[in-house]
Amino acid sequence: EVQLQQSGAELVKPGASVKLSCKTSGYTFSNYYMSWLKQMPGQNIEWIGNIYGGNGGTGYNQKFKGKATLTVDKSSSTAYMDLSSLTSEDSAVYFCARKNYGYNFFDYWGQGVMVTVSS
């Protein structure tokens, strides 16, 4: 069974950074891209970027370049996302989601993690 388990909720101060994790199981991590997505309360879903589990190759939404940095640890089948210089606009739920190779849709999702930026 494919599972994506995300780390817990974060409360961070403005200007700080946070690192989110997404531990996977049930499939061959190195054969798939992992995407990260942002959903502000009551808002649309935004695609942040993706990273290939095999070689760490990345692709970013221009909007999130400089804000998000994606990495992987193949040994633990875990994907990470660093968010830097946090502001209130970064307060949102962040999802990791496995991207289907052929059709570019997201077939498995993590449960989401709430990041709250507040002093």
Add this chain to the structure above:
Amino acid sequence: DIQMTQSPASLSASLEEIVTITCQASQNIGNWLAWYQQKPGKSPQLLIYGTTSLADGVPSRFSGSRSGTQYSLKISRLQVEDIGIYYCQQASSTPYTFGAGTKLELK
């Protein structure tokens, strides 16, 4: 970026009713379109990909279609468990973009 204009924003329907949600793409995306259902406090779940293909485990009352750059999700006989927010996603080119969502409620 490709814009996905989804309508309606909200919809109230009765059990067993036919429900249709549409998404208009700002440019040609072929059949690179997926639909998701999201329930409160949960992550989105894939319903349809490639415009018309049903994801594993999705009931056959869900179907997808396309006319040009307009895409539709149809629920043939609405059930209680279908209540939630529905999103379309274009999978043609990065950045992948989503519609703003349709909130489906029971009348």
